[in-house]
Amino acid sequence: MTSHTPLNILFIMSDQHNARALGCYGNGEVQTPHLDRLASEGVRFGQAFCQTGQCSPSRYSILTGRFSRTHGLYANGNHENPDVPTVVETFKAAGYATATIGKHHLSMDRIPDRHGFDTVIDERDFSSFIQAESAPVYHRDGHWLPDFIHPGRSRVGRSHAGNAHHPSGYFAAETIAFLRRNRDKPFCVWCSFPDPHTPIAPSEPWASMYEPDKLTLAPNVDYAFDYETPGLKQTQSKSGQFNEAYHRACLAYYYGSVSQIDYNIGLILDQLDRLGLSEKTLVVYTSDHGEMMGEHGAWTKGFLGYDATLRVPLIVRLPDAFPAGVEREELVCLIDLAPTLLETAGLVGPSGQQGTSLAPLLTGRTEPWRDVIFSEIGEPRHHVTLTARSQSRKYVRFDRLTDGQVQTKYEQFFNLHLDPWEMRNEIENPLYGREIAALRQKLADWEAITPAAPLPTQ
Structure with missing residues (x-):
């Protein structure tokens, strides 16, 4: 305009x-x-x-x-x-x-x-x-x-x-x-x-x-x-x-x-x-x-x-x-x-x-674009579920505060091309080892560069 x-x-x-x-x-x-x-x-x-x-x-x-x-x-x-x-x-x-x-x-x-x-x-x-x-x-x-x-x-x-x-x-x-x-x-x-x-x-x-x-x-x-x-x-x-x-x-x-x-x-x-x-x-x-x-x-x-x-x-x-x-x-x-x-x-x-x-x-232009999105729900450093998702793969990490320390309690990995309804967790499937490692690293890199505000007091 x-x-x-x-x-x-x-x-x-x-x-x-x-x-x-x-x-x-x-x-x-x-x-x-x-x-x-x-x-x-x-x-x-x-x-x-x-x-x-x-x-x-x-x-x-x-x-x-x-x-x-x-x-x-x-x-x-x-x-x-x-x-x-x-x-x-x-x-x-x-x-x-x-x-x-x-x-x-x-x-x-x-x-x-x-x-x-x-x-x-x-x-x-x-x-x-x-x-x-x-x-x-x-x-x-x-x-x-x-x-x-x-x-x-x-x-x-x-x-x-x-x-x-x-x-x-x-x-x-x-x-x-x-x-x-x-x-x-x-x-x-x-x-x-x-x-x-x-x-x-x-x-x-x-x-x-x-x-x-x-x-x-x-x-x-x-x-x-x-x-x-x-x-x-x-x-x-x-x-x-x-x-x-x-x-x-x-x-x-x-x-x-x-x-x-x-x-x-x-x-x-x-x-x-x-x-x-x-x-x-x-x-x-x-x-x-x-x-x-x-x-x-x-x-x-x-x-x-x-x-x-x-x-x-x-x-x-x-x-x-x-x-x-x-x-x-x-x-x-x-x-x-x-x-x-x-x-x-x-x-x-x-x-x-x-x-x-x-x-x-x-406007219809073709430009380089992101290949992964990140989403989270909860409080980092306490109780949070984090997701790294590409067009066809998804990695989810469940972090929970246990004995004073945040620990990863569970992980999920989905091949969204073969399993679009997310019914088969492939986290233990060795065929996806490299892809899982890659999304884990992308999520870790995002956490490292994304500033975190103080946790709420109320």
Whole structure:
């Protein structure tokens, strides 16, 4: 964009969206026409990964362009370091109207400038709205699966709240209102849907959109599970007591939640069109992390390194600047988004960002690119699961604090070309000895050069 035509930013994010639960990612059962349209008008990244599979740390990684070990927000419930600059602060300083609408999952009240967001509309506002409307509480009032089905110890079923009184509908409406108010000025708005994260509670008609018996479960929903994997049994346990029928029922509601989000994204995109803003608005859709979605017999997420929770959808659209209907298969990271937004908008961001701008890939250029991505969940020097993943191989290391020292408790290695569902741990297979050693070394090199912030005291 030229200096005379400031670029708007519409960053749409969901929570816990498995990349396989999208039509444009090859799923012929889930209905996502509006996100499919966005992909047909923009660039879809098939190999995008979060840098940590947990809500707050991942969101802060997106905002700062840094790994969680560097920005220091290691876990949900801790507070972020206000001295780490965010991409939104740069847009605010450049005169943009800024807003976070939805689930930001950060400590806005403890940060003097709220990370650069002028407008903050979140779950507290939604709760006040529901109370004022005397409307059904979406996660309380509904028809639910039995109590022993509790992904993340939460309910699954049909909410009695209509779309207008559901978080997806409410935050979409607030985003549309923000766009209308700021149509004549540059804006940077984060629209963050709390769903399809648990509780999985779509409204009608989406709650009844899918017939469980007609849905296809992942091949690894039931097999000889590797219970030596630290955290796998615990993740299954907090999911509930599933059989095939309940996996299908849960999947039907999960797909319903995804389709409800898609409907509301459609309303937002339609509003952009009506306001004449689509041509000068960079639209991003992604998720903070994935969802087990029945894979390995589990739902939600855990301290694991499976693609189900590390791989995320990523779609980017900017008419005329980026080609339409392009699919890129390079390994990209959520920390790449901050430098991408800044470069595309012609702004210079803060130093210390660890991601790489996706601009070359978005504009169709062929350039040398990374061959490995890194992701971690937990606190380094204490309790952490680390992943090094190439296009076709994955190495996972489980470090745990034992007797005052961090020790590697378990390792995994997957040939993703032959075993895309990660069902065969080849760590002891001598045929892969050199490849395992190579990824071990790449992970060790990354640890050595990636600064680690102090561990939290709370």
